[in-house]
Amino acid sequence: MEKLMIRGGQPLRGTVQISGAKNSAVALLPAAILAESTVTLDNLPHLSDVAVYSEILEDLGGTVEWSGDSIVINPAAMQSIPMPNGKVKLLRASYYLMGAMLGRFGEATIGLPGGCNFEPRPIDQHIKGFEALGAQVTNDHGSVRIVAKELRGAKIYLDIVSVGATINIMLAASRAKGSTIIENAAKEPEIIDVATLLNSMGAKIKGAGTETIRIEGVERMHGCRHSIIPDRIQAGTYMIAAAATRGDVLIDNVIPKHMEAVTAKLQEMGVHVYEMDESIRIVGQPRYEAIDVKALVYPGFATDLQSPMTSLLTQATGVSILSDYVYSNRFKHVPELTRMGANIRVEGRSAIVEGGTLNAAKVRAADLRAGAALVVAALTVDGGVTEITGVEYIDRGYDNLVENLRMLGADVWRE
Ligand SMILES: CC(=O)N[C@H]1[C@@H](OP(=O)(O)OP(=O)(O)OC[C@H]2O[C@@H](n3ccc(=O)[nH]c3=O)[C@H](O)[C@@H]2O)O[C@H](CO)[C@@H](O)[C@@H]1O
Numbered sequence: 001m002e003k004l005m006i007r008g009g010q011p012l013r014g015t016v017q018i019s020g021a022k023n024s025a026v027a028l029l030p031a032a033i034l035a036e037s038t039v040t041l042d043n044l045p046h047l048s049d050v051a052v053y054s055e056i057l058e059d060l061g062g063t064v065e066w067s068g069d070s071i072v073i074n075p076a077a078m079q080s081i082p083m084p085n086g087k088v089k090l091l092r093a094s095y096y097l098m099g100a101m102l103g104r105f106g107e108a109t110i111g112l113p114g115g116c117n118f119e120p121r122p123i124d125q126h127i128k129g130f131e132a133l134g135a136q137v138t139n140d141h142g143s144v145r146i147v148a149k150e151l152r153g154a155k156i157y158l159d160i161v162s163v164g165a166t167i168n169i170m171l172a173a174s175r176a177k178g179s180t181i182i183e184n185a186a187k188e189p190e191i192i193d194v195a196t197l198l199n200s201m202g203a204k205i206k207g208a209g210t211e212t213i214r215i216e217g218v219e220r221m222h223g224c225r226h227s228i229i230p231d232r233i234q235a236g237t238y239m240i241a242a243a244a245t246r247g248d249v250l251i252d253n254v255i256p257k258h259m260e261a262v263t264a265k266l267q268e269m270g271v272h273v274y275e276m277d278e279s280i281r282i283v284g285q286p287r288y289e290a291i292d293v294k295a296l297v298y299p300g301f302a303t304d305l306q307s308p309m310t311s312l313l314t315q316a317t318g319v320s321i322l323s324d325y326v327y328s329n330r331f332k333h334v335p336e337l338t339r340m341g342a343n344i345r346v347e348g349r350s351a352i353v354e355g356g357t358l359n360a361a362k363v364r365a366a367d368l369r370a371g372a373a374l375v376v377a378a379l380t381v382d383g384g385v386t387e388i389t390g391v392e393y394i395d396r397g398y399d400n401l402v403e404n405l406r407m408l409g410a411d412v413w414r415e
């Protein structure tokens with residue numbers, strides 16, 4: 001069993017380069033299924049989810065060639081192959097195969113998605129969208145089977161603002177007959193990234209990034225070249241880690257606008273944040289104020305940063321309250337932080353965090369961002385080595401983590 005070992009207590013110092021966004025990449029890769037010629041994606045992160053997805057595209061009959069941070073996908077020979085088990089179970093975003101295959105082949109059979117299971121993650125809004133477009137959806141021995149003789153545009157109101165459902169409906173509706181309107185759509189930057197790729201492939205999507213997205217279906221889509229946006233969750237994690245260790249770090253290759261919610265909360269605590277065109281500098285301070293944080297849909301504070309933020313709030317003076325309005329039970333990091341000496345209790349959808357010092361311990365990452373929280377916490381510990389297991393979760397979302405932290409002066413290694 002692989003472990004991440006961290007001897008903390010050193011302020012992080014230096015520059016870190018942020019890779020492309022995982023949550024974009026895992027939607028852009030299946031989007032390529034809709035094209036009839038070669039799609040090139042640049043600035044891809046080197047992550048286990050991305051590797052698994054590129055293998056899935058090959059299993060469907062596509063060809064995939066890697067070159068550095070770029071991938072060239074030729075989807076021409078892809079076929080409609082059922083994917084009930086295996087690789088689709090390894091990642092949450094395999095649900096995007098549903099929308100993409102439905103758009104291209106008029107059918108898809110996909111096993112229920114895997115990924116991080118911090119709490120039940122239903123896909124009823126995705127299914128409601130496919131049905132509105134004219135598809136029949138059935139449960140086939142634990143797989144979702146979706147079939148449509150013809151996809152027809154429709155007006156779809158999402159009952160819950162969902163990133164996954166918004167993207168999945170965009171994928172299928174791009175090839176539907178007529179216009180689709182998604183109301184109460186999610187506005188995350190990754191949705192704009194997917195719409196940008198689809199439009200470069202010939203789709204006609206307007207309004208991505210707002211709560212109303214209009215899609216005029218097209219008959220054919222073609223290849224193109226697209227560069228993935230920077231990963232705002234990785235960037236936010238390094239911002240938080242820099243602040244927690246009272247370091248001085250330049251986080252490069254970011255879109256500062258995407259980081260506004262994190263920037264605002266760090267400044268409220270007393271962290272010095274300097275925004276430049278494509279980078280953000282974090283200068284940590286000796287004392288931080290306790291604050292309240294509410295994780296919400298974009299442009300609110302991202303739920304994916306709620307766990308690492310919990311670790312930072314252990315470094316503030318006083319009592320902070322962190323509430324998650326996207327995933328109300330996303331607190332698997334809390335018992336582990338408690339093992340490190342943190343004083344945190346969970347009440348309903350909130351974690352109540354009392355500032356204090358942490359100590360080294362043996363802890364387990366139960367999901368990706370819970371793992372990021374443990375890394376941030378371990379980096380603050382002065383004395384002793386923290387051992388983190390469950391590294392495979394952390395590897396789902398952090399490109400080059402050990403190397404990046406070492407470049408910033410941290411004493412980190414895998415064992
Ligand atoms: C691969 C990817 O991009 N994953 C991200 C995506 O996950 P995911 O696609 O799971 O998140 P959604 O935005 O869809 O979910 C938001 C909320 O809606 C609920 N919901 C969602 C769909 C549905 O059909 N029914 C329903 O009830 C969920 O349980 C959750 O409470 O957005 C989350 C919220 O920003 C992030 O934490 C994940 O990192």
Ligand SMILES: C=C(OP(=O)(O)O)C(=O)O
Nearest residue numbers: 092093115116304368369
């Ligand atoms: C939970 C996450 O990813 P996924 O939805 O792919 O499990 C995440 O990125 O924090």
